Amino acid sequence: MTGRPLPVPDETSAPYWAACAEHVLKLPRCSNCGEFTLPPDVTCPHCQSPEPDFKFEPVSGRGKLRSWTVIRHSFLSGVEVPFLLVDVQLDEQPHIRMVGRLLDGPEAQLHIGDAVTVAFEDLSPEFAVPAFTLADAS
Ligand SMILES: [Zn+2]
Known part of the structure; x- marks a missing residue:
């Protein structure tokens, strides 16, 4: 939390x-x-x-990386920096763009088109926000 x-x-x-x-x-x-x-x-x-x-x-929440940004200064309290903010195109809803934190850590090696899947960060017992993790290449 x-x-x-x-x-x-x-x-x-x-x-x-x-x-x-x-x-x-x-x-x-x-x-x-x-x-x-x-x-x-x-x-x-x-x-x-x-x-x-x-x-x-x-x-499904599966998608592909469109771009990403390293966030070094956070405007939100309680967020550890740096972190990666990724811009994702959903596989099944390609016109939808979602932006969220990548939970693999700031050192993750990324390539445009990498497969990601939605994950959730629990902010409180009642609230979670969508984020992403790299999907297994398999
Ligand atoms: Zn309509």
Whole structure:
């Protein structure tokens, strides 16, 4: 457990955070066109439906590295620096970009396109945030 600030769920993001707390990545999917989007908005960015009525569905969380940054100065309390912040393209939802901490440590050897999978960092008993780890090459 850390002293890091906790996310504050609102009505739209509450199901997302509830799933994270159980270490499941669920993404909002538009009921009208069936596309996933993140973060959920008041309209669907794909079909512009004003009533997307997002349903949160579990996804694999597997993806590929698009880029990464070494963070040497943290603006958040309780985060050890340096760490790697990775930009990931999800395999099954390629239009979704997720950014998160890589849990393999700041010395991890990375290449664009490396396979990663979602992992979760517990910030409190009720809260976990999505992060990533390098997937086995096998
Ligand atoms: Zn839609």
